[in-house]
């Protein structure tokens with residue numbers, strides 16, 4: 199066996215686990231890794247100019263590729279900067295190995311600059327956090343980290359890499375990769391029971407969630423919905439593409455407020471949740487979002503989500519894709535002619551109020567605002583959808599402006615749409631860079647609020663450096679409109695005195711195009727609706743990133 203250094207073993211094992219890009223921001227404790235990178239050509243380094251950018255790029259890459267992503271940050275302050283983005287990755291379930299260089303063992307005891315307990319900092323947000331103390335353990339730990347990150351429920355893991363471990367050499371085996379196979383499905387008896395329960399429903403509602411996207415299970419879930427004639431909804435706050443929008447049984451996303459959600463499900467006598475979060479809300483409501491007593495059948499591989507909030511009649515811990523495929527067969531075999539007739543009647547009735555028909559109405563309404571300036575958000579989203587190619591990918595952190603986006607943008611594949619997963623903003627710009635690196639062949643638009651864009655605006659430089667053809671659309675309303683809307687609903691002194699503190703970017707206004715140009719992304723300001731479509735087309739035809747600073751309506755009373 200040949201001796202190998204810790205730093206080379208680190209890169210070799212990552213490569214063998216399928217990692218071809220290491221996102222990072224270096225410091226002295228990362229110098230061994232930067233040195234090892236120079237000696238090989240398999241792992242490419244993508245520099246982010248702040249650790250939150252680095253982590254968000256790795257998160258975007260993991261989401262879009264479905265593969266293991268890796269990123270490296272700098273000791274305690276760097277990990278601290280990355281934590282908000284790590285929180286996003288946790289909620290998406292992104293399989294990312296995040297590593298940080300650590301001071302040498304022994305030296306740590308003297309509490310040098312930059313030192314702190316990295317494992318304690320990362321632990322609450324990852325599936326596994328560990329510091330490597332002996333070089334000989336590095337292969338086993340790294341192999342396990344990859345396996346843990348990629349095994350559903352997938353998610354980030356953290357490794358602390360002390361300098362001495364990276365710099366030593368030893369004769370050691372680097373091991374091989376383990377994949378945990380999770381194409382499991384329930385027993386025949388349980389499938390029968392599930393089929394019987396679903397067929398007993400007179401008005402089934404099916405809610406799809408992120409697992410349907412991760413597993414690429416659109417067809418299998420659709421098969422179940424078709425047999426029983428179920429109305430299909432995306433969960434509230436969808437952050438992935440979870441069902442084909444143009445499927446005749448697709449009704450759109452469930453509303454995001456408790457009362458509206460409750461109203462939307464009032465018709466149902468059974469809720470079938472497929473890999474969904476039942477229900478992750480943004481703000482508390484005066485009522486429960488679930489209608490009283492609505493029975494639930496929930497299938498998913500994230501056991502924590504099963505029966506988490508509401509009692510669940512049948513909570514089935516299994517992969518959605520294999521389970522739904524087997525269930526569709528059982529349903530067809532068991533369904534009586536009367537049940538089949540009732541399902542057919544439901545399919546017909548639902549077609550009249552599905553996503554496609556609601557889209558027609560929404561387009562009529564949006565067209566009524568076609569001449570507005572500042573530009574109307576719904577009209578802008580309609581225009582964006584019309585100017586996004588069928589294989590285009592949309593990264594969305596447009597907040598109040600992009601709220602109507604999914605009413606217009608047809609989603610036919612699981613990589614079509616990536617949105618805000620946890621509520622922590624700043625993911626959009628760097629996330630788009632990661633998504634683009636994972637899906638280089640697909641055209642890409644990233645829409646971000648002006649406020650959200652300012653958290654990680656440095657990501658534009660990485661897009662420029664790698665000449666990534668991304669169209670960045672900044673929905674510029676010169677402030678935090680969502681917070682103004684909520685303060686307005688709060689109805690207190692701020693509204694009475696028309697004094698909303700800390701929510702406007704004025705004196706001075708932010709020069710978005712100047713900022714973008716400075717970071718190497720040519721930018722244009724657009725204030726007139728008629729300039730939007732030509733600008734989108736020109737930006738998408740460019741061979742590198744472009745930014746459109748679009749001035750949109752920012753009123754808070756509506």
Ligand SMILES: Cc1ncc(C[n+]2csc(CCOP(=O)(O)OP(=O)(O)O)c2C)c(N)n1
Nearest residue numbers: 597598622623647648649650677678679680
């Ligand atoms: C990391 C983080 N910091 C702060 C917030 C609080 N917050 C939520 S939305 C928002 C404003 C977003 O502004 P912008 O992107 O311009 O969208 P707009 O509301 O104007 O549509 C803020 C500050 C948050 N969710 N996450």
Ligand SMILES: [Mg+2]
Nearest residue numbers: 648649677679
């Ligand atoms: Mg704004």
